[in-house]
Amino acid sequence: MRKALNIISICIVFAVTVSLYAQTKDIYPIMKEVGPTFTGLNRGMTDRSMSAADVAKDAEKLQKLFVEAGAFMKEKNLEKAVGWANDAAAAAGDLAKAAKSNESDPMYAAAKTIQKQCATCHAAHREQLPDKSFKLKMQ
Numbered sequence: 235m236r237k238a239l240n241i242i243s244i245c246i247v248f249a250v251t252v253s254l255y256a257q258t259k260d261i262y263p264i265m266k267e268v269g270p271t272f273t274g275l276n277r278g279m280t281d282r283s284m285s286a287a288d289v290a291k292d293a294e295k296l297q298k299l300f301v302e303a304g305a306f307m308k309e310k311n312l313e314k315a316v317g318w319a320n321d322a323a324a325a326a327g328d329l330a331k332a333a334k335s336n337e338s339d340p341m342y343a344a345a346k347t348i349q350k351q352c353a354t355c356h357a358a359h360r361e362q363l364p365d366k367s368f369k370l371k372m373q
């Protein structure tokens with residue numbers, strides 16, 4: 235009986251490990267969503283026909299994507315990039331909050347902080363290939 239239980243618990247640990255690993259998305263599909271979401275967010279902040287709720291929704295989506303980007307970078311042991319992704323996620327959270335309370339100065343400040351993380355991380359870890367597509371640069 236005890237042996238069976240041990241085997242069952244080993245199986246559970248294995249299953250949990252595999253599913254946790256599977257949850258770490260590759261950076262490419264994450265960035266494919268980050269691009270248009272950030273573009274939409276910037277448009278939403280200046281376009282008066284769009285509501286603060288739309289801006290907040292984009293910001294929350296961006297926050298989630300940057301948490302995923304951070305998990306990816308952590309897996310690659312790129313600690314600085316983990317920091318940039320986390321800073322971007324935190325700023326996206328701030329932006330959502332500012333949008334919801336209609337505070338434009340903190341909203342624009344948060345957008346600027348996010349933009350800075352895009353540029354810093356791309357300079358360090360994004361490489362353009364001859365066919366104009368991008369890939370992760372490890373160093």
Ligand code: HEC
Nearest residue numbers: 262265268269272315318319351352355359360368369370
């Ligand atoms: C933590 C690092 C990091 C941050 C922060 C980051 N990126 Fe990226 N991004 C990457 C890496 C690495 C790639 C290259 C991977 C790839 O495209 O396969 C990339 C690729 C891209 C691509 C190209 C996708 C393609 O077509 O191949 C776009 C667009 C993009 N990022 C937009 C953004 C925007 C906009 C922001 C900020 C709002 C941002 N990224 C922030 C790391 C980051």
